Amino acid sequence: MNTRRTTIKDVAEAAGVGVATVSRVLSGGSASPETRERVLAVATQLDYRPSALGRNLRQQRSGGIGLLVPDITDSFYGRLADGVLACARAAGEPVILGTTGDDAEREAEQIGMLLEQGVGRVVAVPAGDAEIWAPTLRTGLTTVFAHRSAAGHGDVPAVLADDRSGVRTAVDYLTGLGHRRIAYLGGPGQEQRVAVFRQALGALVDEELIVFARGSRDSAYAAAAGLLQHRPDLTAVLAGGNLLGEAAVLAARELDLRVPKDLSMIMFDDVPWAELCSPPLTVIAQPAQDIGYRAAELVLREGGRRPRGVLLPTELVVRGSCGPRRAS
Amino acid sequence: MNTRRTTIKDVAEAAGVGVATVSRVLSGGSASPETRERVLAVATQLDYRPSALGRNLRQQRSGGIGLLVPDITDSFYGRLADGVLACARAAGEPVILGTTGDDAEREAEQIGMLLEQGVGRVVAVPAGDAEIWAPTLRTGLTTVFAHRSAAGHGDVPAVLADDRSGVRTAVDYLTGLGHRRIAYLGGPGQEQRVAVFRQALGALVDEELIVFARGSRDSAYAAAAGLLQHRPDLTAVLAGGNLLGEAAVLAARELDLRVPKDLSMIMFDDVPWAELCSPPLTVIAQPAQDIGYRAAELVLREGGRRPRGVLLPTELVVRGSCGPRRAS
DNA sequence: AAACATGATGGAATCGTTTCCATGAACACG
């Protein structure tokens, strides 16, 4: 099969015009109505599709948008990615996906690859801190952070859920139910949430009840089990993500703790299975898909100056995993 | 900031050689040891990264691999994508992700974009049938199907879970428990599974108990609820995916059916929440991640001829959602 | 009617890389 791609040259020849004219017509430049029509007709007839390769090389950027998430297996990031994809599709741009495993080094590696590919726009859930991002930002990479911003963030726009309000609501709800010893089970990059947690809890804060896991399921389970075993006196736990929540449910079951009788639970991120769980989990819903969509929108808006950031609302969804403090 | 990228020309100049030599050294061609060393030294010192843009244009393909899945939000496809990403990362190749929503038209659109980007390799969960894929295959796109092959499949290699064995095992298990009226709740592209289901069930098959949903959550719920309401005499249901399983659990709960007392359930695809569910769901586990990894491996092996396909084993994981047939 | 503004048009340069080909040096063999 000798089917070479049809190039702009073929179109130009078939339409009896120069390549420059074809390019102009196709990218909306000025051209006389009759030429435009002829070129368009020939182009569709020949089924001409401009090669992104040639264009990219010429204008020194590949148009597409890079997407860096810690773990595409995590339902939250799956939904976030879906939002980015939806926006990118509307704009006709391809999305290059990479996972960082919440590891700064791996993140740097992925950024290197994106740069090599000529990608000029990135939506990222940052793993490294601002210091690590600074050099790559200086390369001219248009960046928008999603879900969390780099610690000590520079002026990179970020699309975030309103963690502050979410944590406050959760803490208020739990203290309102009479709970005093409330634990926070956190994941990578949740320093700010914890700060708010401390602040909201005030005098009740107990540093031993603040525990961090790394990104993996194993790590989450270990942290949850350790917490519950080490401090059986706690009566409520706030899990900072669906992985952490899953781990907490598992660990509680393992220790024969009854939810919500022995232990009240709130989980960040509403996932479909929260309703299937027994008891159904009370959660703080985050608009993951919106976060992705808005971030993609922001990163594509290259012309006008971008707002510093967007804060999207969270919502407490009360189901059945929280109850009054148990009599101790 | 006037920081132009360092090009191969800069390296050549700094090393006192021609650009051709630099290119050869960097891509493993022949060169004298001392030149090679000098060029390498200069390249690292200048932090030179070859631009994929130039290379791609020259060799008419973009190296990267395209990944087309119905829905990145679905845990199964998330894991599949993770496998593809892992393999691609090992090979240093970028992955362009697109979602098809199990819609042939949208799939065609995504393929068009990939072609435009010069992508020459695709791992896809096909939505359209073989007839739809034929023209794109003729363009020279190296394709590997994952999870399912296009109906009336041509000679495209495919990496599949052993559905046949999975369905048989599930049916055997349910009939062994005494069930006679067993339903299949299917999703897009599960014709082959249903065929096996019919075959395994033999004389027990009841066409009314075979129901299909489209890809969405709503559609899955509608199908499940409709099935359970219309045929309250059925005693077991086999759900063809985690979305379908979720819908079935929800619908059963809505109708106050007790699992497994009133209704036994088996779900295709083991997801983390299957264990959290109440009762924990008996499932047929599929190696989603492996499927993705192997598919990527296959699509990257361009030289040697590829095997026609790979079949990966499934496994019945017995939990608590199946019981003996209820006394009717 | 001359001068000038406007707009359509095509040739050619350009992006950064790979690869073909010619050149020249070094070396081996008869």
Add this chain to the structure above:
DNA sequence: CGTGTTCATGGAAACGATTCCATCATGTTT
């Protein structure tokens, strides 16, 4: 010593698009 072979090397073409710039035609103003 001459011829042939091997090898490293650099110049230049090619890939397919965009875009600068010169050219030419047309219409407008003085």
